[in-house]
Amino acid sequence: MSQHAQKAAEFITNQERMKWHDESLWFVRTKRDKATHGIPEWEQLRELGSQIKNHTLSNLDQYLEEFEKNALQNGVQVHWAANAAEHNRIVHEILARQEVQRIVKSKSMLTEECGLNEFLTEKGIEVVDTDLGERIIQLREEPPSHIVMPAIHLKKEEIGELFHQKLNTEKGASDPKYLTESARQHLREKFLSAQAALTGVNFAIAETGGVVVCTNEGNADMGVHLCPVQIHSMGIEKVLPKAEHLGVFTRLLARSATGQPITIFTSHYHRPKPEGEMHIIIVDNGRTAQLGREDFRNSLKCIRCGACMNTCPIYRRSGGHSYGYTVPGPIGSILTPGIDLKKYSDLPFASTLCGSCSDVCPVKINIHEQLYRWRQIISEEGHLPSSKKQGMRIAARVLSKSTTYKFGGKMARWALRAFPRFFIYNRLNVWGKNRELPEAPKQSFQEWYQKNRKEP
Amino acid sequence: MVSKKQERAMSKESILNAIRKVKPEKVELPEIPDFHRESSGTLADFIKTVEGVGSKVVLEKELKDINQAVQNLFPAATIIASPLEKVQSTIDLKKIQSPHELEKVDVAVLKAQLGVAENGALWLSEQDLGIRVLPFITQHLIILLDSTTLVNTMHEAYQKIRIDEAGFGLFIAGPSKTADIEQSLVIGAQGARSLTIFIKPSESN
Ligand code: SF4
Numbered sequence: 023m024s025q026h027a028q029k030a031a032e033f034i035t036n037q038e039r040m041k042w043h044d045e046s047l048w049f050v051r052t053k054r055d056k057a058t059h060g061i062p063e064w065e066q067l068r069e070l071g072s073q074i075k076n077h078t079l080s081n082l083d084q085y086l087e088e089f090e091k092n093a094l095q096n097g098v099q100v101h102w103a104a105n106a107a108e109h110n111r112i113v114h115e116i117l118a119r120q121e122v123q124r125i126v127k128s129k130s131m132l133t134e135e136c137g138l139n140e141f142l143t144e145k146g147i148e149v150v151d152t153d154l155g156e157r158i159i160q161l162r163e164e165p166p167s168h169i170v171m172p173a174i175h176l177k178k179e180e181i182g183e184l185f186h187q188k189l190n191t192e193k194g195a196s197d198p199k200y201l202t203e204s205a206r207q208h209l210r211e212k213f214l215s216a217q218a219a220l221t222g223v224n225f226a227i228a229e230t231g232g233v234v235v236c237t238n239e240g241n242a243d244m245g246v247h248l249c250p251v252q253i254h255s256m257g258i259e260k261v262l263p264k265a266e267h268l269g270v271f272t273r274l275l276a277r278s279a280t281g282q283p284i285t286i287f288t289s290h291y292h293r294p295k296p297e298g299e300m301h302i303i304i305v306d307n308g309r310t311a312q313l314g315r316e317d318f319r320n321s322l323k324c325i326r327c328g329a330c331m332n333t334c335p336i337y338r339r340s341g342g343h344s345y346g347y348t349v350p351g352p353i354g355s356i357l358t359p360g361i362d363l364k365k366y367s368d369l370p371f372a373s374t375l376c377g378s379c380s381d382v383c384p385v386k387i388n389i390h391e392q393l394y395r396w397r398q399i400i401s402e403e404g405h406l407p408s409s410k411k412q413g414m415r416i417a418a419r420v421l422s423k424s425t426t427y428k429f430g431g432k433m434a435r436w437a438l439r440a441f442p443r444f445f446i447y448n449r450l451n452v453w454g455k456n457r458e459l460p461e462a463p464k465q466s467f468q469e470w471y472q473k474n475r476k477e478p
Numbered sequence: 479m480v481s482k483k484q485e486r487a488m489s490k491e492s493i494l495n496a497i498r499k500v501k502p503e504k505v506e507l508p509e510i511p512d513f514h515r516e517s518s519g520t521l522a523d524f525i526k527t528v529e530g531v532g533s534k535v536v537l538e539k540e541l542k543d544i545n546q547a548v549q550n551l552f553p554a555a556t557i558i559a560s561p562l563e564k565v566q567s568t569i570d571l572k573k574i575q576s577p578h579e580l581e582k583v584d585v586a587v588l589k590a591q592l593g594v595a596e597n598g599a600l601w602l603s604e605q606d607l608g609i610r611v612l613p614f615i616t617q618h619l620i621i622l623l624d625s626t627t628l629v630n631t632m633h634e635a636y637q638k639i640r641i642d643e644a645g646f647g648l649f650i651a652g653p654s655k656t657a658d659i660e661q662s663l664v665i666g667a668q669g670a671r672s673l674t675i676f677i678k679p680s681e682s683n
Binding site for chain 1: 486489490492493494496497498499500501502503504505506507508510511513527531577578581594596597598599609610611614615631632633634635636637640641642644645646647648649650651652653654655656657658659660661662664666667668669670
């Protein structure tokens with residue numbers, strides 16, 4: 023079995039939990055739908071978002087240079103990092119110069135990708151994640167399972183037990199309000215005693231040389247404004263040409279992510295605070311390579327809203343940890359093969375290709391098409407997971423002959439109606455796991471069409 | 479040996495060169511059309527939205543005296559901070575040396591430059607805050623809004639404001655909140671526990 027399939031199999035052994043996970047995410051998806059239906063120009067906004075990103079990627083070098091120039095003028099120190107190691111080194115140098123012993127961080131998938139926490143911890147610096155979900159998984163010493171809701175895989179009782187052990191909350195207490203309040207007290211103390219704050223970046227504006235960070239908890243700002251040193255780490259793809267483009271993206275982001283009309287805080291940082299230091303680190307770490315892959319470059323348009331995860335039938339039923347990468351779900355499955363084709367060769371198969379991800383994506387990334395394209399490449403390069411090989415061989419034979427295809431279809435429709443469920447959901451048929459098949463129609467579309475077609 | 483500084487410059491050049499080599503053919507920048515909608519009902523829309531995310535609204539005609547109103551809302555508050563002259567602060571923000579001194583603030587009173595009807599967001603920049611951390615570190619937040627400043631959408635908002643007019647500026651759209659534990663909404667995460675908006679109606683109202 024491939025890695026993803028194996029971990030997913032573990033996840034679904036607890037049926038009740040899987041159902042709960044599935045429903046939690048579907049709930050977020052329905053909130054997203056409701057929020058978008060209130061905006062008559064929603065589809066136009068998605069198209070704009072997509073085009074602005076396409077334009078920016080086609081001039082990325084110029085916009086980055088313009089961004090740097092304006093940021094420097096604002097008194098910001100700008101750094102460039104070709105890869106994760108260089109990024110981590112730069113952060114450490116900034117901290118070492120100021121003899122920082124504790125750093126507070128807000129959510130940043132980029133620093134997860136770079137393994138910054140482990141790196142700094144090894145150097146003896148205390149790193150505190152301050153988004154509640156991130157703090158929970160940090161205390162549990164595990165990676166996030168979702169990019170917007172990092173602890174979505176956990177039950178409140180588990181968090182209660184964790185807090186009891188780590189934060190001394192009452193034994194057995196699991197009320198979210200009580201737990202959140204305890205975390206608030208715990209984190210306040212951390213904010214007040216940290217010397218540096220690090221945030222991710224949602225958008226960087228070339229025209230003004232500033233960065234924009236969106237949060238609901240206010241944790242990014244608590245850190246940034248209390249600490250003398252502020253650091254913002256961004257991938258090269260985060261830049262936008264002008265301030266007016268924020269109008270499009272702030273309308274798209276939160277509605278797609280959680281169904282909110284906008285995040286509670288949308289913070290625009292342009293200059294260091296009085297007597298403070300402000301750093302921006304611009305990171306490549308494989309992004310220029312992705313830009314060079316024509317079929318996959320538009321994955322760089324991603325604004326990390328998480329909508330494709332919430333809607334994905336596989337993600338919802340297999341959990342974020344089954345993907346084995348910082349960014350899970352459909353978008354993760356098209357980013358990872360570019361990082362290590364062999365290691366992640368099973369991820370593009372962790373999909374039904376239903377296309378729901380592409381339908382909800384606020385910047386119109388053709389996710390399911392890219393998944394399919396990766397499958398082709400993986401198969402050409404001989405990295406196909408073994409469980410897929412046999413079926414593919416048969417499929418190739420059947421699909422190449424239209425008569426066998428038609429006959430096979432007839433047989434399958436008959437089989438779906440005639441055989442008991444066990445036959446389809448047996449252990450040999452891995453596809454049947456946690457999938458209910460639709461009721462089979464008596465006719466194929468072709469047959470129906472033939473019969474119902476009116477003669478011209 | 480190359481110094482760290484030279485190495486950095488090399489990273490910059492190598493990243494930019496890599497982009498130049500592979501970037502796609504030029505795509506035109508689209509125009510953002512005018513999404514301006516009928517402005518009638520803007521205030522009603524705004525109130526509906528902010529109440530929907532857990533903020534409170536007080537129409538200013540219902541309160542005679544702002545300091546009295548603050549007192550009525552938060553009778554137990556001992557430290558009140560505001561950069562506004564008409565508000566009786568218990569601390570002088572101009573004399574603050576370090577943001578840590580605001581640790582015990584109970585209520586902060588600020589004034590927004592504009593409000594956005596579609597999502598309830600309020601724009602404030604550094605000079606409206608006095609000290610950057612104030613709207614976050616305070617336990618409770620009150621923001622004054624002149625309803626004549628309301629705009630319909632974020633597009634209009636970004637036309638009106640200048641995001642770099644100060645070193646820091648932000649949209650606030652409610653009290654700090656989280657749903658990180660089993661998707662249950664909890665108000666009062668790391669920032670202010672409540673947001674009350676005092677709205678001054680336009681002259682015509
Ligand atoms: S790929 Fe699209 S839907 Fe998925 S996280 Fe990125 S922007 Fe959101």
